[in-house]
Amino acid sequence: MALGEQRPPSTTIQSTSPFYFGPATTPEGRAELAKLVTEAMTSQGFFYVVNHGYSPEQTKRIFDVANVPFEQVSDAEKQAYAGTMKVTGSYQGYKLRQYWHIDNGVHDQLEHYNINRDVTKRGHPEVVRPLLPEIEAFAKHNHLNVLHPILRLLAIGLELPEETFVNFHGYDAPGETYVRFMKYYPRTKDEEEKTGQVWLKGHTDFGTITILYSQPVAALQILAPDGKWKWVKHIDNALVINAGDAMEFLSGGYYRATIHRVVQPPPDQQTYTRLGAFYFAMSDDDIKLAPLMQSPVLQRVGIKRRFEDDKAPTMEEWRKGRTSAYGQSELTKKGQVEEEMINGVLVKHYN
Numbered sequence: 102m103a104l105g106e107q108r109p110p111s112t113t114i115q116s117t118s119p120f121y122f123g124p125a126t127t128p129e130g131r132a133e134l135a136k137l138v139t140e141a142m143t144s145q146g147f148f149y150v151v152n153h154g155y156s157p158e159q160t161k162r163i164f165d166v167a168n169v170p171f172e173q174v175s176d177a178e179k180q181a182y183a184g185t186m187k188v189t190g191s192y193q194g195y196k197l198r199q200y201w202h203i204d205n206g207v208h209d210q211l212e213h214y215n216i217n218r219d220v221t222k223r224g225h226p227e228v229v230r231p232l233l234p235e236i237e238a239f240a241k242h243n244h245l246n247v248l249h250p251i252l253r254l255l256a257i258g259l260e261l262p263e264e265t266f267v268n269f270h271g272y273d274a275p276g277e278t279y280v281r282f283m284k285y286y287p288r289t290k291d292e293e294e295k296t297g298q299v300w301l302k303g304h305t306d307f308g309t310i311t312i313l314y315s316q317p318v319a320a321l322q323i324l325a326p327d328g329k330w331k332w333v334k335h336i337d338n339a340l341v342i343n344a345g346d347a348m349e350f351l352s353g354g355y356y357r358a359t360i361h362r363v364v365q366p367p368p369d370q371q372t373y374t375r376l377g378a379f380y381f382a383m384s385d386d387d388i389k390l391a392p393l394m395q396s397p398v399l400q401r402v403g404i405k406r407r408f409e410d411d412k413a414p415t416m417e418e419w420r421k422g423r424t425s426a427y428g429q430s431e432l433t434k435k436g437q438v439e440e441e442m443i444n445g446v447l448v449k450h451y452n
């Protein structure tokens with residue numbers, strides 16, 4: 102598919118303007134950017150990053166690489182490299198189609214291939230092996246050139262020492278931060294109807310920061326503060342950044358975990374397959390996800406508690422609890438929202 106040729110539909114979020122990492126080399130530049138990031142993360146819950154260091158050609162190459170685990174690997178080999186989410190609470194390897202329940206007996210039609218930033222942790226399908234140096238370079242770029250600068254801005258936004266969150270996200274520290282490639286396959290009319298055109302239910306990501314490489318098939322929506330789902334607009338070679346549960350917990354609710362979902366694209370885009378490239382960041386496994394009380398900002402605005410501080414899960418406990426339950430557990434319906442308890446914390450799913 103020729104990425105970049107499709108146009109998104111007209112219903113797009115217009116309020117968030119992309120910004121540049123460029124000026125962030127000086128303390129003044131970072132202070133300015135921190136204001137923008139804080140504004141985005143405490144209101145809409147996402148922002149774009151442009152000028153992040155990858156050229157359009159490098160980004161295109163990553164999407165070509167992203168397609169390989171889906172298009173060039175046989176079903177049998179995919180099975181051999183399937184992840185064991187329910188048992189290990191870890192997404193490494195394939196998340197094959199039909200694994201999650203969406204709604205009314207309908208299961209998902211999307212595949213992931215998840216690769217830890219330490220690409221040697223597991224084996225990979227034969228055609229993926231020669232691509233591992235490139236995938237590792239991609240992980241490192243995301244971690245050091247995108248994630249760490251964002252984490253510095255988020256620390257400044259809480260008036261904490263700049264390296265506070267960076268120190269929780271060591272590239273070589275034990276933890277799960279990983280690259281995800283993802284492919285959505287077409288669904289039947291019946292499946293579309295029974296799920297109200299929802300491909301991936303409204304959810305929050307469980308890590309700290311998600312980096313999504315913007316791609317042209319519109320389908321991602323964010324639940325805006327006014328309670329309406331809004332399309333996320335495609336911007337060529339931009340990154341869409343959102344916070345997840347772990348960042349919400351660490352920031353005492355100040356930075357909101359963004360509620361987002363994936364729905365059937367608008368009619369003019371329904372014949373395209375949708376390919377995704379992501380970097381899912383988590384803090385190091387041993388970090389306790391309790392609010393950073395030392396933040397002067399939190400001392401002023403107060404903390405929204407999800408659990409008592411001494412009961413706060415570690416990153417490892419939280420990611421394992423959420424991963425093993427996701428799409429497999431019995432959810433309790435409460436109107437439009439479905440709920441479950443993970444590690445004593447209420448988790449919501451939205452239609």
Ligand SMILES: O=C(O)CCC(=O)C(=O)O
Nearest residue numbers: 283301306321361363377
């Ligand atoms: O495909 C997308 O745009 C979003 C996927 C997503 O939300 C996820 O994998 O957590």
Ligand SMILES: [Fe+2]
Nearest residue numbers: 304305306361
């Ligand atoms: Fe997500």
